[in-house]
Amino acid sequence: MKTENAMHKGTQWVTPETSIAIVASMMKKQDIGAVPVGENDRLIGMITDRDLALRALADGHDTSRLTARDVMTKGVIYCKTEESLEDAVHLMEEKKIRRMPVIDKDKRMVGMLSLSDVSHHAGRELTGELVHAVASPH
Template sequence: MPVENLARSDVVTAPEDESVQDLASRMDDSHVGSVVITDGDEPTGIVTDRDLATRVLGDEMDPSETTAGDVMSEDPATIDQSDGFYKATELMSEHGIRRLPVCDDDGQLVGIITSDDLNELLADEHMQLSDVIQAQRPEY
């Protein structure tokens, strides 16, 4: 199954010069744990709620004067929208990440897929398999 069928298209984005204070507010308002930092429509970094806690609060930076560019993870791993579910899990495992921006053939951001999305898919698949097994059980 291509990740474009699983990815969320409503990605929260921001430019590198946005303050982390504004990023935190945007995450809270949007109920997300990350913001993809973009230059136009191309992802250049990602800032997670954990980055805000460890890099900003942990290093006692001023949130109103610290920008996304100061704390983002640069050159984020991305996945092509036509790649499959297993490629997404492989990339997440290989890079030790839980969020993966999804790009089109031109490298433009079109979505994001998270480990929670993948876990939800697996849970659905397990439930369907259970239903098949239950339906095939002989009655005694």
């Protein structure tokens, strides 16, 4: 199976200047745990719910002034639509990530692949490998 057959389609991103309040609101409204950050038509980072908790709240910052750029994780790990789901899962295992953007042949983000997607489209063994990798202590 190809990643494009397992991913969530229609993912949107935010700009680096987007307030973290808007990012958190998107996460709540869409029931998601990560939002890509894009600038000049390129992915430049990801914000996870963990990023918000640890980089914004735990350090006592004035959250009304923080933007996506302030809390995002730089260096986006992604897969391509034509990659096999197995290859994408192995990348997720290696990088210990639970979700990643999916890019098409024109280098456009067309979806997100999550642990939940994998659990619904891959066998138990592959899903189990991913869960074990991302659930292991750092």
